[in-house]
Amino acid sequence: MTLNIENTLVSGTTPNYYDALTINAQGQVTAVASGTAPQAALTLTTTGTSGAATLVGATLNIPQYSGGSGVGGSGTVGTIPVFVTDTTTLGDSRMTQPNSYESVITASGGMMLSLKSSDGNEPNLRFVNSSNQGIYFQQAADGASLYLKPIGSASKLWKVTTGGAVTINDAYTLPTTVTGSNDYVLTAQTDGTTAWAAASASVTFPLLADDGGGASDPSYSFDGDTNTGMFRLTGDTLGFSVGGSAAMYMQSSKVEANKDFEFIAGSAASPSAMFASDNDTGFYSLGANKIGMATGGVARLGIGDAGEILVGGSAAGSSGQVLTSGGAGAAVSWATASASNDFDVQLLGEALDTDGTNYNTFDVLSQAPFGVARYNTGYIGQKQGFFPFIAPKTGSAGALYWNITSPAGSAQILYAAIYDSNGNGVPETPLGWIAIDTTSSGVNTSSSWVDASGSTTVSLTRGTQYFFAFNQSNNESYTYRSISYDYTSRYGTYAGMPSTSNGYGAGLVSNSTVTSAPAAVTADGLEPVVLFSSIGWPCHVGLVI
Numbered sequence: 001m002t003l004n005i006e007n008t009l010v011s012g013t014t015p016n017y018y019d020a021l022t023i024n025a026q027g028q029v030t031a032v033a034s035g036t037a038p039q040a041a042l043t044l045t046t047t048g049t050s051g052a053a054t055l056v057g058a059t060l061n062i063p064q065y066s067g068g069s070g071v072g073g074s075g076t077v078g079t080i081p082v083f084v085t086d087t088t089t090l091g092d093s094r095m096t097q098p099n100s101y102e103s104v105i106t107a108s109g110g111m112m113l114s115l116k117s118s119d120g121n122e123p124n125l126r127f128v129n130s131s132n133q134g135i136y137f138q139q140a141a142d143g144a145s146l147y148l149k150p151i152g153s154a155s156k157l158w159k160v161t162t163g164g165a166v167t168i169n170d171a172y173t174l175p176t177t178v179t180g181s182n183d184y185v186l187t188a189q190t191d192g193t194t195a196w197a198a199a200s201a202s203v204t205f206p207l208l209a210d211d212g213g214g215a216s217d218p219s220y221s222f223d224g225d226t227n228t229g230m231f232r233l234t235g236d237t238l239g240f241s242v243g244g245s246a247a248m249y250m251q252s253s254k255v256e257a258n259k260d261f262e263f264i265a266g267s268a269a270s271p272s273a274m275f276a277s278d279n280d281t282g283f284y285s286l287g288a289n290k291i292g293m294a295t296g297g298v299a300r301l302g303i304g305d306a307g308e309i310l311v312g313g314s315a316a317g318s319s320g321q322v323l324t325s326g327g328a329g330a331a332v333s334w335a336t337a338s339a340s341n342d343f344d345v346q347l348l349g350e351a352l353d354t355d356g357t358n359y360n361t362f363d364v365l366s367q368a369p370f371g372v373a374r375y376n377t378g379y380i381g382q383k384q385g386f387f388p389f390i391a392p393k394t395g396s397a398g399a400l401y402w403n404i405t406s407p408a409g410s411a412q413i414l415y416a417a418i419y420d421s422n423g424n425g426v427p428e429t430p431l432g433w434i435a436i437d438t439t440s441s442g443v444n445t446s447s448s449w450v451d452a453s454g455s456t457t458v459s460l461t462r463g464t465q466y467f468f469a470f471n472q473s474n475n476e477s478y479t480y481r482s483i484s485y486d487y488t489s490r491y492g493t494y495a496g497m498p499s500t501s502n503g504y505g506a507g508l509v510s511n512s513t514v515t516s517a518p519a520a521v522t523a524d525g526l527e528p529v530v531l532f533s534s535i536g537w538p539c540h541v542g543l544v545i
Contacts, residue, residue: 041058042055042058042059042060043058043059043060044060044061044062045059045060045061045062046061046062046063046064047061047063048061048063048064049063049064049065050063050065051063125137133151133152134150134151135148135149135150135151135157136148136149136151143162144161144162145159145160145161145162146159146160146161147159155169155170156169156170157169163176164176172188172193172194173193173194174186174194175193175194175195175196181198184196184197184198185197209231209232211232213231213232214231214233214239214241215227215231215239215241215244215245215246216241216244217231218230218231218239218240218241219231219232227241227243227244228241228242228243228244229241233246233249236251236252237249237250237251238250238251242259245258246258247259263285265284265285266282266283266284266285267284267294268280268284268292268294268297268298268299268313269294269297270284270297271283271284271294272284272285280294280295280296280297281294281295281296281297282294286299286302286304286310286313288305289304289305290302290303290304290305290310291303292310292313294313299312299313299314300312300313300331301313301332302314304316309323311323311331311332311333311334312331315334317334318334319461320336320337320461320463320464321334321335321336321337322334322335322336322337336394336461336462336463337463347367347368347390347392347462347463348362348392349392349393349394349462350393360544360545361399361401361542361543361544362392362393362542362543362544362545363540363542364389364391364392364468364541364543365387365389365468365483365538365540365541366483366540367389367390367392368390369390369489370387370388370389370390370488370489370491371389371483371488372483372484372485372487372488374483374484374486374487375481375482375483375484375540376481376482376483376484376534376537377405377406377479377480377481377482377534378479378480378482378533378534378535378536378537379472379478379479379480379482379534379535379537380414380470380471380472380535380536380537380538380539381472381535381536382472382475382513382514382515383471383509383510383511383512383513383514383536384469384470384471384509384510384514384518384521385469385470385471385507385508385509385510385529385536385538386419386427386467386468386469386507386508386509386521386526386529387467387468387469387485387506387507387508387538388421388425388465388466388467388491388507389465389466389467389468390463390464390465390466391460391461391462391463391464391465391466391545392462392545393460393462393545394460394461394462394545395459395460395545396457396458396459396460396545397418397431397432397449397457397458397459397460397543397544397545398447398543398544398545399445399446399447399543399544400416400434400445400446400447400541400542400543400544401443401444401445401541401542401543402416402436402443402444402445402480402481402539402540402541402542403442403443403444403480403481403540404436404438404440404441404442404444404478404479404480405441405479405480405481406441406477406478406479407438407439407440407441407478408438408439408476408477408478409439409476409477410439410476411437411439411476412437412438412439412472412473412474412476412478413435413436413437413438413472413473414435414436414438414470414471414472414473414480414539415433415434415435415436415469415470415471415472415473415517415518416433416434416436416468416469416470416539416541417430417431417432417433417434417468417469417470417518418430418431418432418433418458418460418466418467418468418469419431419466419467419468419469419518419521420466420467421464421465421466421467424523425465426508426521426522426523426526427467427469427508427521427526428520428521428522429520430451430469430518430519430520431451431456431458431459431466432449432450432451432456432457432458433449433450433451433469433517433518434446434447434448434449434450435448435450438472438476438478438480439478447544452517452519460545467508468538468541469518470538470539471510471514471515471518472515473515473516474515479534480539480540481539481540482534482537482538482539482540483537483538483539483540484537485503485506485507485529485531485537485538486502486503486506486531487502487503488503488506489506490504490505490506490528491505491506491507491508491528492504492505492506492507492508492527492528492529493505493528494528501530502531503529503530503531503536504528504529504530504531505528505529506529506531507528507529507538508526508527508528508529509526509527509528509529509530509536510525510526510527511525511526511527512525
């Protein structure tokens with residue numbers, strides 16, 4: 001820009017010299033100060049790029065203004081003029097760069113930021129940190145959609161269309177209408193849309209948790225109990241903790257429990273531990289220290305507090321009975337033990353010819369497997385002898401027969417007792433006895449079974465082992481018809497090499513003199529019987545059962 005300053009007539013008819021000019025930013029002279037003398041020669045400077053030109057003394061400074069090819073038009077007071085190449089009008093308060101659509105527009109007291117629309121692949125507005133990371137806005141090339149994306153990715157976090165539709169993660173489109181009811185939630189649909197659903201309805205959505213949780217700080221817990229909840233132990237293993245301690249793990253192949261399981265008592269109809277699609281079959285409590293098993297809602301078996309098997313949940317059976325199968329489709333039951341193979345050896349267990357002579361007396365000490373059919377006369381001696389037998393029949397002991405071949409000269413009692421077995425082949429408890437008067441000669445009989453309390457009933461079970469025991473009240477001389485046990489099978493045990501003496505160990509005998517009524521014994525008080533000529537042999541008796 002060239003500025004010529006010379007003697008200039010500004011107004012009036014009288015020429016004057018002027019020594020001070022005021023020029024605005026557009027180079028226009030806006031004021032003139034007159035002097036009384038001509039202005040000295042001026043020095044022109046061009047310091048700065050903005051602001052008004054100034055005349056100080058003899059120095060005129062005009063900044064080096066920029067702005068293209070110049071400014072034209074009238075402009076509007078209080079607005080920013082246009083700096084463009086294609087117009088000289090100053091009426092719309094617009095500020096732009098040449099050949100661009102990016103602009104700042106002020107109008108009616110507001111401000112709007114208008115950004116150039118890219119080709120759809122470049123950001124329109126970016127927000128970045130010092131590492132050039134952040135998010136940006138981008139408008140689609142057709143201007144119909146606006147995207148929010150992470151820098152360095154094409155993934156659309158949010159998409160908004162001119163029609164008002166909003167899409168999240170380029171997958172789920174929010175509904176454009178708002179439900180008029182309270183307590184509704186947005187639900188994802190299989191076609192990629194979303195819909196409103198009542199909160200009481202079933203809602204399915206992924207709920208991801210931190211992998212770093214553990215028993216003490218589970219990933220899912222409660223506001224007031226942060227160490228109780230659910231966590232991920234490892235791949236495909238879900239953990240549950242209570243009070244900061246792992247209580248249970250659920251794996252793809254098993255469930256592992258670190259705590260005790262406690263069930264309700266349940267019943268046969270509704271067991272505590274049941275099976276899927278079979279809720280009346282399983283285990284339940286029969287009571288304290290008892291467990292029951294049910295099928296089809298019916299009690300089948302149980303285990304009692306003493307370890308006994310309970311058929312039907314209650315029947316324990318009786319001693320010596322065995323659990324017997326009823327075959328397919330039938331329950332098990334208790335039954336008296338008996339042989340059940342092809343080689344079925346049995347003792348004769350019932351009376352013969354009951355309509356006639358009635359052969360009902362059993363020679364129990366001469367029967368198999370312990371007895372022998374060889375007879376003599378003898379007596380028991382001062383110790384108590386025990387001789388095993390197997391009951392051939394179930395029933396009560398009735399009449400007992402014996403034969404005194406040489407009676408005692410004065411009062412003497414021979415005790416004939418039946419003992420049970422302790423389950424290990426040793427006599428234990430007397431079930432009852434009969435007191436035989438040895439002064440009464442010949443065959444005698446009695447049914448007066450007694451025990452320490454008085455009269456009693458001696459019950460026998462077929463196939464069960466018992467003992468006949470004999471002892472005498474004093475040492476009077478007498479004899480009875482005896483069984484010669486010299487060559488019978490041995491029953492007792494030995495201290496070292498077994499004896500070769502006839503009859504040694506054919507039965508058991510007390511290791512001290514016994515003259516009182518029969519009493520309980522143990523293995524510690526017994527030894528193998530030693531038979532001498534007629535001494536220690538058992539009395540030959542007949543027993544009605």
